[in-house]
Amino acid sequence: MSNVKIIIKKDLSNLQGATFITGFRTIGEVGYLATRHLALKRNMERIGYVVTKYYRDVTFLDEYGLATPFDIFYDKEKHLILLLNHILPFQREWNDFANAVIKWVKGVSVNNVLLIGALDKRYKVGNENLKWLKTSKCNMNLDYPQLDKQLLMVGPLALFTLHAEIEDLPALVLLPYADRERTDPVAAATAIEVLNKILNLSVSVNELYEEAKRIEEDLQKQMELLQRELSRGGTDRVYM
Amino acid sequence: MSNVKIIIKKDLSNLQGATFITGFRTIGEVGYLATRHLALKRNMERIGYVVTKYYRDVTFLDEYGLATPFDIFYDKEKHLILLLNHILPFQREWNDFANAVIKWVKGVSVNNVLLIGALDKRYKVGNENLKWLKTSKCNMNLDYPQLDKQLLMVGPLALFTLHAEIEDLPALVLLPYADRERTDPVAAATAIEVLNKILNLSVSVNELYEEAKRIEEDLQKQMELLQRELSRGGTDRVYM
Amino acid sequence: MSNVKIIIKKDLSNLQGATFITGFRTIGEVGYLATRHLALKRNMERIGYVVTKYYRDVTFLDEYGLATPFDIFYDKEKHLILLLNHILPFQREWNDFANAVIKWVKGVSVNNVLLIGALDKRYKVGNENLKWLKTSKCNMNLDYPQLDKQLLMVGPLALFTLHAEIEDLPALVLLPYADRERTDPVAAATAIEVLNKILNLSVSVNELYEEAKRIEEDLQKQMELLQRELSRGGTDRVYM
């Protein structure tokens, strides 16, 4: 029915009661930086994939092997499920994507959902580095101010939040202030530090700066280059 | 079958015989201003959601909690169901949206449908502040002139009216004259005053001006800003 | 299956053996003018609606009540079913529309189909005011010349003609010469006069000129105005 499928190479009953974490390459790529760092530092095991109808035609070798656009990891020790989104789904698939993943999360009886996004630094008024938001069923509280009333949150993470609310799932959204124009490791470090506290982890943020730099320099440029080539090829050469 | 789902977290039999109210952010945002004011002032309880295939990726904290694009409220004392549309559905979903909601309204045996829209002030000829319209099954009458013959009503509210007519539901459409270019609280107040009479309420319209002002200033600007950013990001950064 | 539904609020068996009449707002709006005039003058009873997936978001008060885009009328005395199309369906729905209506017409065992269109005056060669066309199963003949061979007929009425031919229904197409650029009541009067003869009616055409004038002046302008406003609003204000 849905155009989004979640494929898991593991007994789903093991996942019951876990915490689900995800984020996207939106403002400052904070959600991506933080979740990728967490997956790598915690040596999480890849246990599955999200596959969509308009699946992105991109792959590469990452530290953990052949990367797919949307890889699902599991951390047995800390009982965490992490969805690492190497690229954004196409916008027309956002709702389907969020809906299907949140329904799956509910289906495996996850205890808690942690969503990592960012706020644009230019709209920062006070001193805090992070604001947050939660769904009606979430009992957690953070030592940071909540997101201001009527301040809009948009993008795929907003859809994850909406579906969590509708499905009566407890979800907490971390929104560090970030630089919109570049990969922002400081904001990702803020998110990691909050996650360390919430999840009782001790993930170092030292290498995050290097990672962000390399992602910014290498991957980003390649993507753009390849993308330009591809799209040029696409229009010039009809029958290739 | 339909791409629009109505999700209710309450026993539907309680809703039987209720009055259903809705409006949209069209001319002067009158329908939105009036329904939001009513929901907040009456401390209505959120009981459900409308979810669509091309669901808007927007959420925010409103006075009553985490807002979804289309929140359904219930007022037990006055037996009112209110659909609060924080944003317009995408136009290609308008008919599906109106059709699904009206069919649901009929299914729960609602007694009466009240639709709040507006007319463009520039076409005003007489002195009246409001005109109205009703479906064949509606027996109510207002102390205002009816909408002139052959004067077209367009937009999502027109579709609600059409489907109410087709489904033999009694529906009354309130159309205060409003300023098209800005959020118009005076027009919303006119609608509220008529609703007060019809529904035997005593909702004050004082704060409506403030609310309209804040909505106009804060929310509106943010929306536009965020929207611009989002769409800029969307075209520049293919692989984010 | 089909995206077009015919909804009838009457026992279908009463309709057996009736004559089905329709027309559209194409050249000179002749098909619309003539069918609306007939429905109003004969005081026909509205008995149903055609509803489509991409239903037009337009309603207004007409002489007979709240108008829907595609209203179905019945004239008991003369045993006529009339489909009054206040606006054109979207072009991508034309075939679905014609196909669904003609299949329904066949299903209720209609005896005869009368389709009212127009020919562009600029292509007129002889003296005649009207040409006509019929499907293979139609035995009627008119005292006017038939449409010239290989002269193309296009638009929604052509699709009604095609499906009538394919479904073995007798259908007669009336094509008075009309002015393409404006609402043409003279052409509509020509059609009404032929209908008067065929159906043994005595519908006066006097008021047709006034009606056409008012439709031309009032409705038309409003439509354009409202449409422009709507589409302007649609592009400027994304989140309304």
Place this chain on the structure above:
Amino acid sequence: MSNVKIIIKKDLSNLQGATFITGFRTIGEVGYLATRHLALKRNMERIGYVVTKYYRDVTFLDEYGLATPFDIFYDKEKHLILLLNHILPFQREWNDFANAVIKWVKGVSVNNVLLIGALDKRYKVGNENLKWLKTSKCNMNLDYPQLDKQLLMVGPLALFTLHAEIEDLPALVLLPYADRERTDPVAAATAIEVLNKILNLSVSVNELYEEAKRIEEDLQKQMELLQRELSRGGTDRVYM
């Protein structure tokens, strides 16, 4: 399932073992000219229609009656089925169209498929007037050179050829050299002469030149005119 339907008003068992012939209005309109000439000269009986989801809204009176976009004829004496395509299907329906027709052709146990297209004269090197092509299951041979290796054949006829190959049907493709820019009766005559030999017919090609001329002059111009009018109307007048 398919968006293309073949409707036949005759017992299909009579068609078993027949030869199926078709062509399209592509290069020089050769396929159309030749098949129409054949249908008219042989006084074939129309026995059915191809109807598609995005059916063309065009009809006209042809020598044999009310023409539909895709008429199917039968020639009892020579046991021929002929599909006369008065207009091209929309490109997005080409594959569906070819697929559905070839599957139907296979289903009625046709013996042989003859496809009439054309080659652009400007690419002619030798003296021959026609080249040809056949599917793997076809045993016929013509006294003309075969199409050069790796010379591409494109368009709806290519899809008929592909599906005939895949369905293991014997199909022969006639490709006379033609003038791309105008209706080319000489090329159509070449095709008819080859068909006369293959099918043991004696269809005269004399009137073909007249027919082509009239088609070129009358029909063509009208089509363009009407099309321009229609599309102008379509953009100017939103609510007609």
Place this chain on the structure above:
Amino acid sequence: MSNVKIIIKKDLSNLQGATFITGFRTIGEVGYLATRHLALKRNMERIGYVVTKYYRDVTFLDEYGLATPFDIFYDKEKHLILLLNHILPFQREWNDFANAVIKWVKGVSVNNVLLIGALDKRYKVGNENLKWLKTSKCNMNLDYPQLDKQLLMVGPLALFTLHAEIEDLPALVLLPYADRERTDPVAAATAIEVLNKILNLSVSVNELYEEAKRIEEDLQKQMELLQRELSRGGTDRVYM
């Protein structure tokens, strides 16, 4: 369900344990050149076709007969299945195409998947002529460096790689460095030489240069010419 069908004219059980090979006309057309050369040199038998919803309307005579866009070959002696993609599927069908073919490959119990693509020469840093990549289940190793970490691979071959990874199929991707702007036979020869080793073949690469040259000169130009004509025709002549 899927819009892509694999049609095989042979007992599928014969294919069990075979090696599956494919490539596309992307960078330097290397994947196409190498797979076509292999199919022709090994005199493989065509055993089937891939057919898609938006099937390309192109056919031509190749050395082995009437070519379809996506021909499937079998080499009994070496137990190889080869998918020869004469043209690229439309981009919106890429994922469906890769998904359907890989699922079919898994279904017939293929032992090994070999994918032939290319890397853009301009990004070459070292001396090697080829880099490679493999899925988690592949045990092979080549005497060439693996693709650098985080270097993106895009296009239809990336989707074949992704689905092979997800379906737990062993797949090896050969990526010789190639000239993006022209048909590059040297890169294709590199791929063939690696295939010779892996599959214990002795396919000569001598004629590859000629083939590439002819493909470059003849086919390519024709394609472009015909394509231009076709698309010009498509816009100018609506009713043909």
